[in-house]
Amino acid sequence: MNLKQLAKELNLSISAVSKALRDSHEISPATKALVLAKAKELNYQVNPFASSLRKQISKTIAVVIPEVVNDFFGPCINGIESIAQEKGYHVLIYLTHEDMQREIAITKLLQNGRADGVIVSMSETTNNTNHFEELKNLEVPLVFFDRVAELMDAPKVITDDYHSGKVATAHLLENGCKRIAFLSISNSLSISNKRMNGYLDAISENNLKRDNSLMLWFTNDYATNAGMIRNLLTKKNRPDGIFASVEHLAITAYEICAELGLNIPGDVKIICFSNLKTAGLLYPSMTTITQPAYEMGREAASILFKLVEKKGHHFLQEKTVIPSRLVIRNSTRVV
Amino acid sequence: MNLKQLAKELNLSISAVSKALRDSHEISPATKALVLAKAKELNYQVNPFASSLRKQISKTIAVVIPEVVNDFFGPCINGIESIAQEKGYHVLIYLTHEDMQREIAITKLLQNGRADGVIVSMSETTNNTNHFEELKNLEVPLVFFDRVAELMDAPKVITDDYHSGKVATAHLLENGCKRIAFLSISNSLSISNKRMNGYLDAISENNLKRDNSLMLWFTNDYATNAGMIRNLLTKKNRPDGIFASVEHLAITAYEICAELGLNIPGDVKIICFSNLKTAGLLYPSMTTITQPAYEMGREAASILFKLVEKKGHHFLQEKTVIPSRLVIRNSTRVV
Numbered sequence: 001m002n003l004k005q006l007a008k009e010l011n012l013s014i015s016a017v018s019k020a021l022r023d024s025h026e027i028s029p030a031t032k033a034l035v036l037a038k039a040k041e042l043n044y045q046v047n048p049f050a051s052s053l054r055k056q057i058s059k060t061i062a063v064v065i066p067e068v069v070n071d072f073f074g075p076c077i078n079g080i081e082s083i084a085q086e087k088g089y090h091v092l093i094y095l096t097h098e099d100m101q102r103e104i105a106i107t108k109l110l111q112n113g114r115a116d117g118v119i120v121s122m123s124e125t126t127n128n129t130n131h132f133e134e135l136k137n138l139e140v141p142l143v144f145f146d147r148v149a150e151l152m153d154a155p156k157v158i159t160d161d162y163h164s165g166k167v168a169t170a171h172l173l174e175n176g177c178k179r180i181a182f183l184s185i186s187n188s189l190s191i192s193n194k195r196m197n198g199y200l201d202a203i204s205e206n207n208l209k210r211d212n213s214l215m216l217w218f219t220n221d222y223a224t225n226a227g228m229i230r231n232l233l234t235k236k237n238r239p240d241g242i243f244a245s246v247e248h249l250a251i252t253a254y255e256i257c258a259e260l261g262l263n264i265p266g267d268v269k270i271i272c273f274s275n276l277k278t279a280g281l282l283y284p285s286m287t288t289i290t291q292p293a294y295e296m297g298r299e300a301a302s303i304l305f306k307l308v309e310k311k312g313h314h315f316l317q318e319k320t321v322i323p324s325r326l327v328i329r330n331s332t333r334v335v
Numbered sequence: 336m337n338l339k340q341l342a343k344e345l346n347l348s349i350s351a352v353s354k355a356l357r358d359s360h361e362i363s364p365a366t367k368a369l370v371l372a373k374a375k376e377l378n379y380q381v382n383p384f385a386s387s388l389r390k391q392i393s394k395t396i397a398v399v400i401p402e403v404v405n406d407f408f409g410p411c412i413n414g415i416e417s418i419a420q421e422k423g424y425h426v427l428i429y430l431t432h433e434d435m436q437r438e439i440a441i442t443k444l445l446q447n448g449r450a451d452g453v454i455v456s457m458s459e460t461t462n463n464t465n466h467f468e469e470l471k472n473l474e475v476p477l478v479f480f481d482r483v484a485e486l487m488d489a490p491k492v493i494t495d496d497y498h499s500g501k502v503a504t505a506h507l508l509e510n511g512c513k514r515i516a517f518l519s520i521s522n523s524l525s526i527s528n529k530r531m532n533g534y535l536d537a538i539s540e541n542n543l544k545r546d547n548s549l550m551l552w553f554t555n556d557y558a559t560n561a562g563m564i565r566n567l568l569t570k571k572n573r574p575d576g577i578f579a580s581v582e583h584l585a586i587t588a589y590e591i592c593a594e595l596g597l598n599i600p601g602d603v604k605i606i607c608f609s610n611l612k613t614a615g616l617l618y619p620s621m622t623t624i625t626q627p628a629y630e631m632g633r634e635a636a637s638i639l640f641k642l643v644e645k646k647g648h649h650f651l652q653e654k655t656v657i658p659s660r661l662v663i664r665n666s667t668r669v670v
Contacts, residue, residue: 077403091429092427
């Protein structure tokens with residue numbers, strides 16, 4: 001299927017179809033919709049030459065992430081920008097706010113050649129990857145980082161979530177914890193499952209029994225989350241250790257401990273995945289699994305530019321793993 | 336000067352000039368450069384109708400800010416996005432990394448109709464506003480927030496930096512400080528000067544003498560900044576209070592106090608402009624001037640959409656002031 005055949009199918013001129021596909025203002029929205037629908041139906045691929053012409057113009061890459069009020073994605077962006085600047089490219093940032101529908105709308109925008117390549121960390125509500133497959137089919141170079149689409153043939157840059165989950169749990173066990181709660185945000189993201197599996201394997205390797213009442217999945221609503229943690233910490237058989245797979249749950253746990261008069265680390269020890277700049281200044285200072293955020297951003301961008309510059313497709317199935325570090329502070333101290 | 340005249344001057348077809356101005360891939364980079372240079376020379380204004388056609392397509396606003404590894408700009412973006420979503424617009428984020436040259440390059444990109452409107456918080460190295468004037472001359476709706484171009488006729492959304500600077504200093508004075516250091520990052524940004532003037536007026540209204548050795552301007556380099564604060568806190572006549580006009584300087588001061596064994600608030604009290612989520616969990620919890628970041632973002636976006644929707648130009652000279660709040664915690668406690 002080429003542009004000529006597509007135009008014939010649509011009974012339109014080649015020029016009109018081409019303009020419609022480029023989202024030209026000379027074409028009415030109704031006609032554009034018609035052309036796009038037919039192109040999709042007939043699985044029409046955008047001409048790679050046209051795409052390469054477009055490339056010369058935009059000199060822009062897009063980054064699609066859940067949020068920026070976050071100590072992880074900020075340094076990731078800085079890592080991405082450090083590479084983009086070397087290459088003379090601009091970086092556009094789009095936020096999904098953890099909403100799959102917004103993520104889909106953004107990938108539609110990016111189908112129009114606004115960017116020469118796209119770096120993605122998926123929203124926690126994303127439960128299929130059709131919208132990313134569509135981008136890929138349009139030959140838009142695509143790299144995932146951190147929250148990756150496990151089953152897609154696209155380069156992925158991740159940290160060692162399973163191993164780090166195990167290390168975090170083992171650290172609490174070594175320091176005397178017997179009942180460790182696992183706090184997480186989603187069971188559809190692969191990183192959450194990997195961290196959980198690390199937790200579960202550390203538990204079973206230490207001959208402890210899995211206790212499902214200690215595994216909690218949280219929402220995006222602060223008050224709901226605070227209530228769940230309050231319940232957890234006031235029940236008769238409360239945990240003596242908390243492993244939070246995301247930072248904000250650990251911060252909330254700190255607040256609830258202060259409210260309930262529970263001593264950290266005396267009554268409950270806390271560890272979490274976190275890139276919080278002030279982790280060392282908290283009371284008590286917080287033990288963290290610190291992710292290589294800046295390095296992950298740099299690596300994702302480096303791979304993307306190899307794709308943009310068409311230096312081979314052997315990256316497509318590549319998975320780059322950059323390890324996280326355990327940083328031991330006072331919140332897990334033996335007292 | 337209209338498109339026809341411009342085309343005649345260039346000895347090109349109207350269509351070619353129009354495509355060049357729209358950065359079409361059908362036009363060579365050399366021709367585009369020629370067209371843009373001539374358009375600028377003859378002060379050619381983009382046809383508002385063409386711009387409004389473009390608008391229908393892009394449904395995008397751009398936000399140009401210094402950085403995202405920051406507790407202030409994150410919530411600002413969320414405020415902006417909350418309004419943009421109501422309007423069905425996408426938000427693009429561009430980072431200047433406090434570099435005026437990057438800021439200029441970004442505004443050049445935005446001249447090509449990539450966005451229907453632009454919200455800006457200036458880089459700290461920006462010492463003129465020609466690049467913003469150019470955008471404005473192309474009738475791209477423009478709103479400033481927080482770090483605003485004081486002298487430009489464009490809507491501005493700010494907080495009460497002068498008043499808050501005075502409130503912060505007066506709070507330290509009331510709690511017994513006699514030698515208050517003022518830490519800031521730049522003396523070209525209007526917000527820095529306003530906070531400093533608030534500091535100076537509070538000092539003089541309390542019949543204390545201004546001491547220039549207590550007023551320090553910092554860099555973007557962490558090690559340099561830490562060295563400067565170490566010097567400040569080890570000198571014979573060290574300050575008994577610190578007012579940091581930006582958050583990261585207060586965090587560094589916390590770290591240096593820990594290193595030197597100085598007690599906060601016993602030896603030195605600390606207050607800063609900050610939206611740090613963990614301010615209340617630090618040791619000691621930190622007294623802050625908390626800016627209405629989310630609200631400032633919402634307000635800037637609301638005004639921008641009025642401009643985009645051409646609901647009058649009476650906003651152009653408007654300055655909206657949303658007050659900050661003093662949040663008293665332990666770092667300034669009387670001991």
